[in-house]
Amino acid sequence: MxxxxxxxxxxxxxxxxxxxxxxxxxxxxxxxxxxxxxxxxxxxxxxxxxxxxxxxxxxxTQLPDIRPGYYGWAPVVEVRKDLGVFLDVGLKDKEVVLSLDDLPEIHAIWPKKGDQLYVTFNADEQNRLWASLAPIETIQNLFVKAPKDLLNQNIQARVYHSKKVGSLCITSEGYSAFVHQSEYEGDEPRLGEELQARVINVREDGGLNISERPRAHEALEDDAGMILALLTKAPSHFLGLHDKSDPNLIQVQLGISKSQFKRAVGQLMKKKLVQQEKGVGIHLIDGQNADEKEA
Incomplete structure (x- = not known):
């Protein structure tokens, strides 16, 4: 048996x-x-x-959701570099191992404790239970079409497969999501990691392209973010301060020093969010806020 x-x-x-x-x-x-x-x-x-x-x-007698022939999300409870990762598949007093042979060659993108993998398990010839990752086609059967109004919305997505060009993910709602390597915030995500991301494209097939990178205004320092907010709310999207303005005037209007002001404006110009008119002031490019411009 x-x-x-x-x-x-x-x-x-x-x-x-x-x-x-x-x-x-x-x-x-x-x-x-x-x-x-x-x-x-x-x-x-x-x-x-x-x-x-x-x-x-x-x-x-209480059959777990994950069992031979049935797949489910199993949390990682332990990682051993010499063996693989131990998963909680719903069995009392028993974790099941996903072998290191089934994990990425790069240890940095192995799952960590708390990550989740979509797996089943089976017994080998010695009657030892081993977990196995669901084939990509199996996970694709879970997909539902994403609505168009998700564009630029925050979303959570879990990595189920790592590729050279990016990571394949699935959201808690069942949407297919892909994050290109150029949209990583830092290192490549781990297999099984849940990403906090935003939608940058809703494809015709109902899948999503997502990004870990912050929106333009979220990536700004406090002073730059404050100036961007003022420009966005101003009816003319214009602020009558510039690099030649009196330091006291900048301090009174913005509550920051002239050097802080110049550094913040430089950051906004580098991101192509504002343009400076010499001796006059700064304008919000196209009169748009950062989110609208990026979307």
Whole structure:
């Protein structure tokens, strides 16, 4: 009998916590707490069998969502570089390992504790349970078409496959999402990591292109963000201050020094959000706010 199978066994004994059931001469413990009513001697019980972390043969009548032939999201509970990652697949006193052979060659993008992987598990020839990642086609069966109004919205997406050019993700709503390597904020995301991202394109096929990079105004320092906000709210999108303005006037109007003002305006100009008219002031480019311009 392979672990992970669902079998029928007869109750032959019990103690304070468990019933003991038998099939083909093998005995399995079943927790009494799984039953609403007491079992009688010889009564048949159906459940899934496995060996727990204490090397005890057990049966559970409460089938986990993840089991042979069924996939689900399993959180990572431990990582061992010499073996792989241990996953909680819903079995009491038992974690299942996803082998390092099934993980990315680059350790930096291995999952960490708390990340989640879409997996199933099966027994090998020695009756050891091993997890396996869902094929890409299996995850694609989960996809639903994303609405157009998601453009520029914040979204959470989990990485299920890493490619050289970017990361394939799925959102909690079931939307397909892709983040190109140019849209990473820092290092390449881990397999199983949940990303905080924003939608930069809703494709015709209902999939999303997403970015980890902040919106233009979110990436600005405080002074630059304050000036951008003033320009956005001003009816003419104009501020009558410039690099030749009196320092006291800048201090009175903005509450910052002239050097802070020049540095902030320089940052906005570098991002092509404003333009400066010498001796006159600064204008918001195209009269748009940062979000509208980037969208």
């Amino acid at each position: 392979k672990y992970g199978q669902i079998i029928t066994a007869k109750m032959i004994d019990q103690n304070e916590d468990s019933y003991f059931v038998q099939n083909q001469g093998l005995t399995f413990a079943v927790a009494k707490e799984e039953f609403d009513e007491a079992l009688a001697m010889g009564q048949e019980v159906e459940g899934m069998i496995y060996e727990n972390r204490h090397h005890e043969r057990v049966m559970t």
